[in-house]
Amino acid sequence: MNILVVCSDFPYPADHGGRVDTWGRIRALAGLGWGIDLLVCGKHVPAASDLRAARAWVNDIKLCDRKSSPLDILMPEPLQVRSRDALRTVPIDGDYDYVLLEGDYVYPVLDNPGIRAEQAILRVHNDESAYFKSLARSTGQILHKLYYAMESLKFAGLQRKLQKRVTKYLFISSKEYDSFVTRHPQAESLFLPPPLTRESFARSRFDTKHVVFIGSLFMPNNREAIRWYLDQVHPKLLDIPGYRFVIAGNSRGMGVEWLNSQRLEGVYVHDTPANLDEIYAKGYLFVNPMRNGAGVKLKTIEAIQNGLPVVSTTVGSEGTGLRNGLHIRVEDEPAAFCRAVRELLAEPAAADSLLQASQQFIRERYNHKETLKTYFRYLERTYSPERGISDVKSAHQHSVRDARG
Missing domain, CATH: 3.40.50.2000 (Glycogen Phosphorylase B;)
Incomplete structure (x- = not known):
């Protein structure tokens, strides 16, 4: 054929x-x-x-x-x-x-x-x-x-x-x-x-408090998502010892100057990194706070394969089949989103259980x-x-x- x-x-x-x-x-x-x-x-x-x-x-x-x-x-x-x-x-x-x-x-x-x-x-x-x-x-x-x-x-x-x-x-x-x-x-x-992009899935060690977002930094809907998280969620988590928000992605040479007006305390930015493996490996959980978009947000599936449990908005999880509370946490309001992140950061066993369920779902259904x-x-x-x-x-x-x- x-x-x-x-x-x-x-x-x-x-x-x-x-x-x-x-x-x-x-x-x-x-x-x-x-x-x-x-x-x-x-x-x-x-x-x-x-x-x-x-x-x-x-x-x-x-x-x-x-x-x-x-x-x-x-x-x-x-x-x-x-x-x-x-x-x-x-x-x-x-x-x-x-x-x-x-x-x-x-x-x-x-x-x-x-x-x-x-x-x-x-x-x-x-x-x-x-x-x-x-x-x-x-x-x-x-x-x-x-x-x-x-x-x-x-x-x-x-x-x-x-x-x-x-x-x-x-x-x-x-x-x-x-x-x-x-x-x-x-x-x-x-x-x-x-x-699937990995033959075997990674597992977070949950030994940091790094919350990760990885996506194309030249896309306006990803920028909107990052700004929303920085404005509505991130400041409310800075009291957690060791908490960091890690942003990574390809900017296609456009840079990340658009972040200058945001609150960047406790924020690490990786513009067009050559390799994402270390960023995933040092992460605790992944957030996908997208407000607008269509299709499947592959960043959510990629994060799960690379060993990070996910907190997402409805837009960030739609079309995946992943179920709220069983495979990932889905919240659209800032206070609820913040609460989901805080709860998982405080409970590694709960975060690991969510990750295992989501990875098993993908193994079985994404053939x-x-x-x-x-x-x-x-x-x-x-x-x-x-x-x-x-x-x-x-x-x-x-x-x-x-x-x-």
């Missing part, structure tokens, strides 16, 4: 959420014996070392330029899609069984004469219309707010076009999957949890490779027509229903 994976960003190194998901899927498909070609229309040319590393898992890599002009902002398609217009004409001459579109951004590839509509499978990383609407709410800059709002409206239109052309969907978020299935029950859609294997077997009609996709769903999604009680 051969598959063409089409990306809007080179997936290696897997150093942020979207790349983690895409790169993990490439490795899972390779592990199933698939032949994989990679087509990328991104902003940056990957380093030679990254290309070499990727070629250990894929057969061929095609790169095309992402281009945009000021006039694109006036076009009906989202700017993120317009800038990847080269996908319509890039030569595609492989004999592929399927073409996996990694997100809405690569929509133009559907107009490429080398692709048949029945080959296309869309990996839904986010409800992009909802995501850009959330970014509009998160930013305080008027021009950015206007841009995000316009992109949200354009993505809503693009999603209607996609639904006329694509019938196969793999959703990263159980919440967005459920919403889609209610509206489009005939689509060959499936909830496919993000791939990316097996879910892909079953889905493609269905598409090849190895399942009887009477059972079909419902058999795949029941085998791999009962955990999501259980998590909702």
